[in-house]
Amino acid sequence: xxxxxxxxxxxxxxxxxxxxxxxxxxxxxxxxxxxxxxxxxxxxxxxxxxxxxxxxxxxxxxxxxxxxxxxxxxxxxxxxxxxxxxxxxxxxxxxxxxxxxxxxxxxxxxxxxxxxxxxxxxxxxxxxxxxxxxxxxxxxxxxxxxxxxxxxxxxxxxxxxxxxxxxxxxxxxxxxxxxxxxxxxxxxxxxxxxxxxxxxxxxxxxxxxxxxxxxxxxxxxxxxxxxxxxxxxxxxxxxxxxxxxxxxxxxxxxxxxxxxxxxxxxxxxxxxxxxxxxxxxxxxxxxxxxxxxxxxxxxxxxxxxxxxxxxxxxxxxxxxxxxxxxxxxxxxxxxxxxxxxxxxxxxxxxxxxxxxxxxxxxxxxxxxxxxxxxxxxxxxxxxxxxxxxxxxxxxxxxxxxxxxxxxxxxxxxxxxxxxxxxxxxxxxxxxxxxxxxxxxxxxxxxxxxxxxxxxxxxxxxxxxxxxxxxxxxxxxxxxxxxxxxxxxxxxxxxxxx
Amino acid sequence: xxxxxxxxxxxxxxxxxxxxxxxxxxxxxxxxxxxxxxxxxxxxxxxxxxxxxxxxxxxxxxxxxxxxxxxxxxxxxxxxxxxxxxxxxxxxxxxxxxxxxxxxxxxxxxxxxxxxxxxxxxxxxxxxxxxxxxxxxxxxxxxxxxxxxxxxxxxxxxxxxxxxxxxxxxxxxxxxxxxxxxxxxxxxxxxxxxxxxxxxxxxxxxxxxxxxxxxxxxxxxxxxxxxxxxxxxxxxxxxxxxxxxxxxxxxxxxxxxxxxxxxxxxxxxxxxxxxxxxxxxxxxxxxxxxxxxxxxxxxxxxxxxxxxxxxxxxxxxxxxxxxxxxxxxxxxxxxxxxxxxxxxxxxxxxxxxxxxxxxxxxxxxxxxxxxxxxxxxxxxxxxxxxxxxxxxxxxxxxxxxxxxxxxxxxxx
Numbered sequence: 001x002x003x004x005x006x007x008x009x010x011x012x013x014x015x016x017x018x019x020x021x022x023x024x025x026x027x028x029x030x031x032x033x034x035x036x037x038x039x040x041x042x043x044x045x046x047x048x049x050x051x052x053x054x055x056x057x058x059x060x061x062x063x064x065x066x067x068x069x070x071x072x073x074x075x076x077x078x079x080x081x082x083x084x085x086x087x088x089x090x091x092x093x094x095x096x097x098x099x100x101x102x103x104x105x106x107x108x109x110x111x112x113x114x115x116x117x118x119x120x121x122x123x124x125x126x127x128x129x130x131x132x133x134x135x136x137x138x139x140x141x142x143x144x145x146x147x148x149x150x151x152x153x154x155x156x157x158x159x160x161x162x163x164x165x166x167x168x169x170x171x172x173x174x175x176x177x178x179x180x181x182x183x184x185x186x187x188x189x190x191x192x193x194x195x196x197x198x199x200x201x202x203x204x205x206x207x208x209x210x211x212x213x214x215x216x217x218x219x220x221x222x223x224x225x226x227x228x229x230x231x232x233x234x235x236x237x238x239x240x241x242x243x244x245x246x247x248x249x250x251x252x253x254x255x256x257x258x259x260x261x262x263x264x265x266x267x268x269x270x271x272x273x274x275x276x277x278x279x280x281x282x283x284x285x286x287x288x289x290x291x292x293x294x295x296x297x298x299x300x301x302x303x304x305x306x307x308x309x310x311x312x313x314x315x316x317x318x319x320x321x322x323x324x325x326x327x328x329x330x331x332x333x334x335x336x337x338x339x340x341x342x343x344x345x346x347x348x349x350x351x352x353x354x355x356x357x358x359x360x361x362x363x364x365x366x367x368x369x370x371x372x373x374x375x376x377x378x379x380x381x382x383x384x385x386x387x388x389x390x391x392x393x394x395x396x397x398x399x400x401x402x403x404x405x406x407x408x409x410x411x412x413x414x415x416x417x418x419x420x421x422x423x424x425x426x427x428x429x430x431x432x433x434x435x436x437x438x439x440x441x442x443x444x445x446x447x448x449x450x451x452x453x454x455x456x457x458x459x460x461x462x463x464x465x466x467x468x469x470x471x472x473x474x475x476x477x478x479x480x481x482x483x484x485x486x487x488x489x490x491x492x493x494x495x496x497x
Numbered sequence: 498x499x500x501x502x503x504x505x506x507x508x509x510x511x512x513x514x515x516x517x518x519x520x521x522x523x524x525x526x527x528x529x530x531x532x533x534x535x536x537x538x539x540x541x542x543x544x545x546x547x548x549x550x551x552x553x554x555x556x557x558x559x560x561x562x563x564x565x566x567x568x569x570x571x572x573x574x575x576x577x578x579x580x581x582x583x584x585x586x587x588x589x590x591x592x593x594x595x596x597x598x599x600x601x602x603x604x605x606x607x608x609x610x611x612x613x614x615x616x617x618x619x620x621x622x623x624x625x626x627x628x629x630x631x632x633x634x635x636x637x638x639x640x641x642x643x644x645x646x647x648x649x650x651x652x653x654x655x656x657x658x659x660x661x662x663x664x665x666x667x668x669x670x671x672x673x674x675x676x677x678x679x680x681x682x683x684x685x686x687x688x689x690x691x692x693x694x695x696x697x698x699x700x701x702x703x704x705x706x707x708x709x710x711x712x713x714x715x716x717x718x719x720x721x722x723x724x725x726x727x728x729x730x731x732x733x734x735x736x737x738x739x740x741x742x743x744x745x746x747x748x749x750x751x752x753x754x755x756x757x758x759x760x761x762x763x764x765x766x767x768x769x770x771x772x773x774x775x776x777x778x779x780x781x782x783x784x785x786x787x788x789x790x791x792x793x794x795x796x797x798x799x800x801x802x803x804x805x806x807x808x809x810x811x812x813x814x815x816x817x818x819x820x821x822x823x824x825x826x827x828x829x830x831x832x833x834x835x836x837x838x839x840x841x842x843x844x845x846x847x848x849x850x851x852x853x854x855x856x857x858x859x860x861x862x863x864x865x866x867x868x869x870x871x872x873x874x875x876x877x878x879x880x881x882x883x884x885x886x887x888x889x890x891x892x893x894x895x896x897x898x899x900x901x902x903x904x905x906x907x908x909x
Contacts, residue, residue, distance in 0.1 A: 114804075114806075115705060116701050116705070116805075116806035117804045117805055117806045117807075118704065118705060118805075119804075139707065160650065161650045161654070163648060163650075167648065171621065171625065172648065172650075174625075174654065174657070175621055175625050184884075188880050189880075190878075190880045190881055190884065191878070191881070192881065194804070194855050195804035195855050196802045196803050196804055196830060196855060196856050196857070197617060197618070197622070197802060197805075197827060197830050197831075198611075198622065198661075198802045199857070200802075200857035200859075200874065200875040200877060201874065201875070201877055201881070201885050201903070202658055202661065202662055202666075202885055202888055202889075203611075203624055203657045203658060203660060203661055204658075204881070204884065204885075204888070205657075206624055206654055206656075206657025206658065206660075207653055207654055207655065207657050207658050209654065209657075210650050210653065210654050211653055227705060227706060227707040228707060229707060230707055250558045251558075253558055253559075253560060253678075254557060254558045256581060256678030256679070256681070257678070258677070258678065295709065295744075295748060296707075296708075296748050296751050296752055296755075298747045298748055298751045299744060299745055299747065299748030299751070302745060302747055302748070303745070355644075355646040355647075355648050355649055356646065357556075357559050357561070357645065357646060358558070358559055359556070359558060359559060384648070387646070387647045387648040388646050388647065388648065389648045422645055422646075423644065423645075423646050424644040424646055424649045424651045425651045426649070426650050426651050427646070427648040427649060427650065428648065428650055429650070430650055431650075431651060431652065435651075439651075439652070442644075442651060442652075443641070443652060444640075444641075446638045446639065446640050447640045447641050447642070447652075448652075449638075449640075450634055450636075450638070450640040450642075450655070450891075450892070451642075451652050451653045451655065453891040453892070454653055454655070454658075454888065454891050454892075455653075456887075456891060457884065457887035457888045457890065457891040458884070458887075469652065480890075480891075480894060482517060482635075482636055482637075482894055482895060483636070483637075484514070484517050484518045484637075
């Protein structure tokens with residue numbers, strides 16, 4: 001672990017036994033875990049190259065307990081790291097040595113299904129997929145589908161503003177949530193939004209979503225659900241170059257078609273996936289494009305023809321069109337298994353998550369190839385091509401001296417490239433600890449200060465999830481100072497009317 | 498009062514710093530088309546952003562548009578229309594409702610007000626389409642948030658806060674928006690003569706179907722009777738329940754057939770094609786039945802957002818209790834209420850009922866004297882109100898932007 005985290009507070013660590021005892025009074029029984037052996041599973045999330053045992057793990061099962069724990073921590077200056085299912089790819093729930101790890105896994109109940117208002121009210125520990133399963137009998141589903149959806153919790157999805165293959169058409173988490181119950185670090189319980197499409201006042205739900213556990217702990221969530229489309233079909237087209245596949249993506253969008261999903265895999269990723277799941281992927285193409293259309297059959301059939309015509313014009317060399325649900329799922333099987341497939345051909349890998357303007361896909365890939373040469377590490381690429389979100393998978397062996405550091409440096413260079421090409425550091429995995437120190441590549445100090453001022457409005461002592469997102473921490477009092485530039489004329493030089 | 502004509506983004510920063518030095522509050526305007534909305538402000542000067550009207554870049558293939566905050570909405574709409582694109586959230590033009598001419602205002606005003614039209618039920622609001630912004634905070638500093646890509650989770654999503662903040666947090670100078678392909682065709686299904694409860698039931702069934710309904714509105718008979726309702730010629734005087742389908746032609750036809758069949762138990766369904774359909778939805782979007790020059794023009798108008806399925810009962814009760822007129826959009830989730838004169842626009846009654854239904858109510862049109870006596874924006878529960886004040890303070894600690902516009906009596 002090469003990243004610097006906030007220094008542990010010796011005073012807090014010194015009072016550990018007392019703190020554990022106090023927490024046990026709030027959350028009785030097995031809800032407080034303090035033995036080193038039992039805390040091991042909580043040492044990291046899915047970014048498992050970073051590990052840190054927490055001071056203590058607390059697993060509350062009521063909102064009141066969450067409020068009491070936070071109020072206690074606030075009163076005693078104790079840091080808190082919230083955690084859902086621990087599937088963050090950016091280290092969003094990496095513990096701190098002097099912090100309470102607040103696990104929300106016991107919040108597993110769906111509280112209300114309201115088909116008339118097309119919403120589900122759920123506790124945060126419910127998995128993403130479980131929401132869709134709970135409403136499937138009526139033909140509904142919850143649209144955002146991160147690839148970890150069987151395991152990741154909806155609370156974690158709120159924290160990370162999770163995306164997925166289908167967010168091109170159906171939006172990310174933020175476009176599919178209406179309200180929440182949130183507990184602030186002071187222990188105050190607030191309700192934001194609800195079943196209505198908009199809340200009164202500022203769009204606080206909008207800024208809580210994607211705040212990576214730094215603003216509050218969500219204890220209930222209201223999500224929108226949609227009717228499942230009548231049908232879905234996929235086109236799988238091979239191209240002689242990533243450029244031509246990228247051009248095809250641009251022309252599909254330009255033709256006014258917003259597919260349900262649009263994914264590109266490069267040759268190494270295709271080969272790894274094919275070896276793993278035998279999806280029948282062509283192995284002699286440089287890029288494989290999968291385009292999924294959904295909706296009424298008549299619409300899907302027509303759009304499939306339009307997409308196929310565009311792909312031909314862009315020089316596709318292979319083409320398959322799914323004619324059954326089984327076939328469609330097979331096309332996706334390899335793409336969905338791309339990460340574990342790459343895991344089989346390399347002892348270790350890290351997955352990057354930058355976004356670039358779609359039109360610069362080919363350029364980005366060329367730059368990634370050059371970096372691969374420079375760092376002498378292999379890289380397989382999968383892209384959410386429709387929205388320009390890249391997932392380069394850097395292959396390395398952590399047992400070889402220096403490889404891990406090289407892989408991280410390679411990854412950082414990829415993200416710098418994304419920013420240079422007009423893009424951003426992260427499309428859906430979050431900043432966490434992983435991209436924290438790259439934030440100044442994209443934001444000035446002023447930009448970051450404004451974000452931290454918002455943090456101060458929710459958590460003035462900086463106790464919730466410190467060390468994530470922001471490379472440097474400032475005191476709220478310092479950030480809140482207004483620097484009036486003395487000696488300036490009132491509204492100088494401006495034309496007046 | 499001074500009107501400060503901004504020439505470029507640097508001017509904004511300078512003007513804000515000067516305002517800070519003197520602690521002089523500023524009213525932020527584009528074209529000023531929505532100045533009649535909100536509480537009376539305590540402003541010493543007007544910051545006029547209309548010169549920030551550049552189209553910085555428009556990339557149809559990327560679905561991206563970057564413009565100055567002062568760019569006229571009408572011009573921008575025709576620009577993107579020329580590439581068969583649009584803002585999917587269908588921004589409302591409140592000019593006819595307010596009686597302020599027909600200027601649709603600027604992009605900055607569109608975002609700051611965040612008033613979305615009928616397609617919000619399917620494609621979201623302004624907040625779902627603002628991808629990035631440059632803005633000047635009340636610290637006198639220019640910051641950026643978001644980016645110029647459609648998918649981004651880097652840092653807090655401050656764009657969400659800027660949308661619908663009515664210019665009280667920061668002065669946007671340049672914004673990047675997501676544009677979407679305009680549907681190739683549209684068709685509106687019409688059910689006639691339903692009462693409000695039956696209409697909301699029909700809309701609920703339609704929105705809960707897989708047929709991708711992109712607009713669901715109900716116009717009770719009372720709002721159609723007037724020749725200037727914007728609905729002339731579409732009906733026979735009976736209430737209209739409208740359901741819009743959009744997309745490629747074959748799909749629209751297919752879904753229209755399926756939806757008609759699915760709604761059989763709700764009543765007879767007939768159809769309106771492209772032109773008539775488009776005109777109707779524009780009237781719904783802009784609430785022209787309550788236009789300032791129309792039959793209800795003298796009445797205050799409430800905008801109530803509530804859980805859609807609760808809309809019918811709420812609207813019917815409000816009409817009965819106040820003698821007012823109502824119309825429904827968003828499948829019942831947005832209710833416009835025009836009610837006859839009272840000193841407080843029946844605020845306690847309207848808000849009590851809206852809250853009981855899980856919604857909230859904004860007094861969007863009323864004479865200044867009435868607005869001075871009533872909360873325009875729905876009062877919040879104390880904890881949320883306190884958090885709101887802290888959020889405001891984190892952007893604008895000296896309260897120099899649109900002071901008092903969202904909060905009556907007290908400065909936040």
